[in-house]
Structure formats: structure tokens, C-alpha cells
Amino acid sequence: MIPKDTFKEIIRFGIVGVVSTALHYAIYWVLQHWIEVNIAYTIGYVLSFLVNYWLTAHFTFHRQVSVKNGVGFSGAHLVNYGLHIVLLNIFLCLGFSNEVAPFGVFAIAIPVNFILVRFVFRHS
Numbered sequence: 001m002i003p004k005d006t007f008k009e010i011i012r013f014g015i016v017g018v019v020s021t022a023l024h025y026a027i028y029w030v031l032q033h034w035i036e037v038n039i040a041y042t043i044g045y046v047l048s049f050l051v052n053y054w055l056t057a058h059f060t061f062h063r064q065v066s067v068k069n070g071v072g073f074s075g076a077h078l079v080n081y082g083l084h085i086v087l088l089n090i091f092l093c094l095g096f097s098n099e100v101a102p103f104g105v106f107a108i109a110i111p112v113n114f115i116l117v118r119f120v121f122r123h124s
Contacts (some may be wrong), residue, residue, distance in 0.1 A: 009098050012060040013114050020108055024048035028056060041088055041102070042081075049077055061121040072120035080113045 002010070024044040031040035053073050057065045084105050091101035 009060060009118065010114070013056070013117075016055040016060050017110055017114075019055065020048040020052035021110070023051055025102055025106075029099065029101060035094070037092070037098050038085060038088070045081055045084060054075075056117060056121070061118075063121055069121055072123075073117060076113065076116035076120050079116060080109055083109050083112060 024047075027044035027047055028037075028040050031043055034040075053070065054065065056073065057069060059064045063069060086103040087108055088101055091104045092098070096104060
């Protein structure tokens, strides 16, 4: 059984995740028509990262933005970004289209990201 507080965090994380993932994908989708997909994906990731950090701190974990959790969040997302780029290129090499490949990435990387970010905000 999942503790009630953890369950609520997962729900709030899901809401923030949907918002930031939709923003990431929308930026990527527009840019990938004009620039290389890895660059488009990175720009989308960075812009959604900023929104994600603020929402995660305030909404998901009810914490103030701070240098400590900002550094931890950035570190977790640096690891997560590496996972995203590797997975994106694997899905592209497997023949997935530019438009579909990010969905495979999101399915794998988002649960990993929750674990990393939860650790940061629970230990900062």
C-alpha cells in the first residue's frame, strides 16, 4: 500500500509531468521541422525544465525554490536529459518517426525522473 502523502505527490507529479511534457513536446514538434532533432529536443527540454522546476517545488512537494534543491533538481535532470537523448536516438535508429519517438522516451524516462526528483526534494 502506498502511503497517502506519497500517493498525493505522485498525482501532483503526474499533473506537473503532463504540463511540462506537453510543453517539451510542443516546442520540440515545432522546432524539429526546421532544425536537427537533437537540438530541437534539447531546446524543448531546457524550456520545459524551467517550468517543471518551479511547479515541482511549489505544487508537487510544497517547497520553496532554493539553491540546494535547484542544484539537486538540475543534477537529477542532467542525468535524466542524458537518458532522454540516448533513448531518443535509439528510438529514431529503430525507425520510429521524429514525431513518435519522444513518446517512447517519455514512457521510460518519466518514472526514472520521479524517483530522482523525489529524492532531491525529500533530502534537501
